[in-house]
Amino acid sequence: MSLLEEELFPSTPGKFKIDRGHTMSRHFHRCFASTSTMFLWALFLIALTASYLSFQSFIDSGSKYFSASWGGIQWEKQVRNSAQIQRSGGMSVLVTGAAGFVGTHVSLALKKRGDGVIGLDNFNNYYDPSLKRARKSLLNKRGIYIVEGDVNDARLLTKLFDVVAFTHVMHLAAQAGVRYAMKNPHSYVHSNIAGLVTLLEVCKSANPQPAIVWASSSSVYGLNEKVPFSESDRTDQPASLYAATKKAGEEITHTYNHIYGLSVTGLRFFTVYGPWGRPDMAYFSFTRNILQGKPIPIYRGKNGVDLARDFTFIDDIVKGCVGSLDTAGKSTGSGGKKRGPAQYRIFNLGNTSPVTVPTLVSILEKHLKMKAKRNIVDMPGNGDVPFTHANISLPRRELGYKPTTDLQTGLKKFVKWYLAYYGYNRGKVVN
Numbered sequence: 001m002s003l004l005e006e007e008l009f010p011s012t013p014g015k016f017k018i019d020r021g022h023t024m025s026r027h028f029h030r031c032f033a034s035t036s037t038m039f040l041w042a043l044f045l046i047a048l049t050a051s052y053l054s055f056q057s058f059i060d061s062g063s064k065y066f067s068a069s070w071g072g073i074q075w076e077k078q079v080r081n082s083a084q085i086q087r088s089g090g091m092s093v094l095v096t097g098a099a100g101f102v103g104t105h106v107s108l109a110l111k112k113r114g115d116g117v118i119g120l121d122n123f124n125n126y127y128d129p130s131l132k133r134a135r136k137s138l139l140n141k142r143g144i145y146i147v148e149g150d151v152n153d154a155r156l157l158t159k160l161f162d163v164v165a166f167t168h169v170m171h172l173a174a175q176a177g178v179r180y181a182m183k184n185p186h187s188y189v190h191s192n193i194a195g196l197v198t199l200l201e202v203c204k205s206a207n208p209q210p211a212i213v214w215a216s217s218s219s220v221y222g223l224n225e226k227v228p229f230s231e232s233d234r235t236d237q238p239a240s241l242y243a244a245t246k247k248a249g250e251e252i253t254h255t256y257n258h259i260y261g262l263s264v265t266g267l268r269f270f271t272v273y274g275p276w277g278r279p280d281m282a283y284f285s286f287t288r289n290i291l292q293g294k295p296i297p298i299y300r301g302k303n304g305v306d307l308a309r310d311f312t313f314i315d316d317i318v319k320g321c322v323g324s325l326d327t328a329g330k331s332t333g334s335g336g337k338k339r340g341p342a343q344y345r346i347f348n349l350g351n352t353s354p355v356t357v358p359t360l361v362s363i364l365e366k367h368l369k370m371k372a373k374r375n376i377v378d379m380p381g382n383g384d385v386p387f388t389h390a391n392i393s394l395p396r397r398e399l400g401y402k403p404t405t406d407l408q409t410g411l412k413k414f415v416k417w418y419l420a421y422y423g424y425n426r427g428k429v430v431n
C-alpha cells in the first residue's frame, strides 16, 4: 500500500495519524466516517440484492424442475400402495419416464402380473403433454401412481427410496429424438447425463441397492457399417448428440457398476413403434400428415439409397424389458460401498428385419386406405444414420427375447389405436 493510500485508508484505527492539526483531523475523521458508512450501506444493499436474486433463481429452477407436489402422509400412502407387491417372488419397481411411450407399456405389464410399480415423470413439453396425461390416466386406472418430478431432483428420489425399498429401477426417462438434439443440445445433457448421474447417486446410496435396467439406444452404433449390429461392435462414432449422450450413459453406468456394485443392464432399443407412441417419430407424424392430406418428407441417403430401420414393436420391447428385470442379478453394494463384483450387461432389443422408409409409408397407406403425398428429399446432415439392423442372439440366449411382430402387423395395431385415440372413428373430418 502506498503512503497516500495508507493515510486515506488506514488498515487499523490506531494507525490514523493525528499530528496534523485538530480541525483537519476532525474534518478528515467526519469525512472518513461518512465514507465508511456509505461504503457499509452499499455493501449491505449489494448483499441484499444478491441474496434476493439467488433466492429468485432458486425459486425459478425449483419450479422448473422440482415442483414440490410431493410429500406428506397421504402422498406416502399412495406411493406405498402402488409399490405393493401382489405376487410371491415379485418385485417393486421405480419406473422413470413412466408417462412416456415405453414407460407406460412396461408399467402396465409389470402391474398386470402383480409387481409393485411407482412411476416418475416430469411431463415436459418435448411433445404434446396431453398424450402423456392420457397415458397417466390409463396407468392410474390400473392402480399405478405417477409421481410428478424430475430425475435431477435428488431430494425426491431419496424420499422415494425412504418410503419404498425398490428392488429394481427401470430407467426410461430421457430426452429422446435424434434430430432435436441440434435444436436443444442442453436438454440431452440435462436428462441423459445429469439426470442419470443423479439417479445413480441415489441408487448407489440406497440400502438395499436396486438392480438397474435402463434405455440406451441403437443410435450408439452411429457410423458403424458392420451389419447386423452386435453388442461388441464399435460404438465410438456417434452421429448425433443424442447418440453421444446414450453412449456416455453406458460408460457412466459402467463406472457405478465398477465402483459401487450396482447391477446394470443397458438396452439398445431399435426404433420402437406402436399404440400410444411418440408423436415426434416418423411413423406417427407420417400417419398424421397422410390423414390431413399434407406432404411427408421422406429422407433419402447418399446415391439415392433408401434409409432403413429395424423397426421394433412395443410389445416385443416390453418383453425384452421385463425379461431383463427378471434376469437382473442383485446389486452387491450397501451403504455406498461395493461388496463384490456385480452384473453389467448390454443387449440389443431390435426386430432383426430392417424395412426401408418408403416401404413403411406404403404399409401406412394400406392401413389408412389413403395415398401419401411423398416428398423425397436428401437426408439432412442432422444426426441421422442410413440404416440400423440388430443382431439379437445375445438377448435371445440370455433373456429368451424373441420378437414376434412384423411391421405390417404392428402398424395395423398402431393405426387402429391412432384412429380411435384422435377420434377418426367417430367421424372426425379429415382435411
Ligand SMILES: O=C(O)[C@H]1O[C@H](OP(=O)(O)OP(=O)(O)OC[C@H]2O[C@@H](n3ccc(=O)[nH]c3=O)[C@H](O)[C@@H]2O)[C@H](O)[C@@H](O)[C@H]1O
Pocket: 176, 177, 178, 216, 217, 218, 219, 269, 270, 271, 272, 280, 281, 282, 283, 297, 298, 299, 300, 307, 308, 309, 357, 384
Ligand atoms: O433406435 C433408436 O435408438 C432411435 O429410434 C428413433 O430414431 P429414428 O430411428 O431416427 O426414428 P424416426 O425419427 O422415427 O425416423 C425413422 C426413419 O424415418 C426417417 N425420417 C424421419 C423423419 C422425416 O420427416 N422423414 C424421414 O424420412 C429417418 O431418417 C429414419 O430413417 C427414436 O426417435 C430415437 O429416440 C431413438 O430411440
